Amino acid sequence: MSEEITTQLQGLDPRPERTRTHSWSDPGALADGAKTRSGLEFLQALASGELAGAPVFTTLGMETAFLEIAKGRVVMQFVPREYHYNVIGSVHGGVITTILDTVVACAVHSTLPAGTGYTTLEIKVNFTRAVRVNSGVLRCEGNVITVGRTIGTAEGRLLDSQGRVCAYATTTCLIFPHAP
Numbered sequence: 001m002s003e004e005i006t007t008q009l010q011g012l013d014p015r016p017e018r019t020r021t022h023s024w025s026d027p028g029a030l031a032d033g034a035k036t037r038s039g040l041e042f043l044q045a046l047a048s049g050e051l052a053g054a055p056v057f058t059t060l061g062m063e064t065a066f067l068e069i070a071k072g073r074v075v076m077q078f079v080p081r082e083y084h085y086n087v088i089g090s091v092h093g094g095v096i097t098t099i100l101d102t103v104v105a106c107a108v109h110s111t112l113p114a115g116t117g118y119t120t121l122e123i124k125v126n127f128t129r130a131v132r133v134n135s136g137v138l139r140c141e142g143n144v145i146t147v148g149r150t151i152g153t154a155e156g157r158l159l160d161s162q163g164r165v166c167a168y169a170t171t172t173c174l175i176f177p178h179a180p
Contacts, residue, residue: 020083022059025052034117035178039109043069056102060084060095072144074106078158080131080138091131100125100156100169103142108152108173111144118152118173129166136161150175 033051034042045051047066057065061081068075078099086092101123108118131138142156152173158166 018082022061024055024058027055030054036114038114039112039116040069040071041114043074043106043110056098060098062099062102067139069106069110071110072107072147074103074110074142076103076106076140076142078138078140080133080135082133085132089132091135093125093127096127096131096158096167097123097125097169099138099140100142100158100167101171103140104154104156104169104171105142105173107142107144107154107156108147108171108175111147111152112175115178116175117178118175121151121172121174123169123171125167125169127167129160129164131158131160131166135166138166145170147175 030051030053033045037045042051043066046053047069053062053065056062060078061083062076062078065076065078066074067077076099080091084091084095101120104123105118105120112118138161139159140156141159142154145153145155147153152175153171154173155168155170157168160166
């Protein structure tokens with residue numbers, strides 16, 4: 001075993017430790033709020049702070065992420081941080097996928113009437129550029145392609161602070177009535 005691994009196993013790792021703490025609100029209350037509003041009204045209530053954000057927002061550090069909400073279009077911002085990094089020193093693809101899933105699914109949600117829910121059936125993501133802390137504030141845009149009675153599709157792009165595409169995605173969402 002190498003000396004470095006032995007040192008880490010003994011709890012004597014000389015590298016400075018970084019910590020992060022976050023809190024979140026009851027996700028059940030948030031879900032209940034979605035049942036009585038149209039998708040657009042629900043997203044506007046999230047953006048205004050009338051409703052607390054989803055726990056994943058605080059986990060990823062996206063508490064004030066909404067930039068634009070319109071029927072069929074949602075734009076959010078994301079600031080990459082070290083705690084999003086993978087083992088090779090860039091933002092983990094799962095974090096990028098989560099952000100893209102959020103924005104494309106919210107674009108579909110923005111078109112739905114009250115009493116209607118949705119869930120992601122599939123998402124396809126292409127990564128085109130590494131994302132790091134020095135990528136600056138990222139812009140994530142989601143736009144509906146089509147929404148029918150049971151299926152909605154949307155596409156999204158994640159852009160760095162210079163407007164370069166870092167990743168893009170397409171999604172298919174299942175649309176269904178909320179359970180009473």
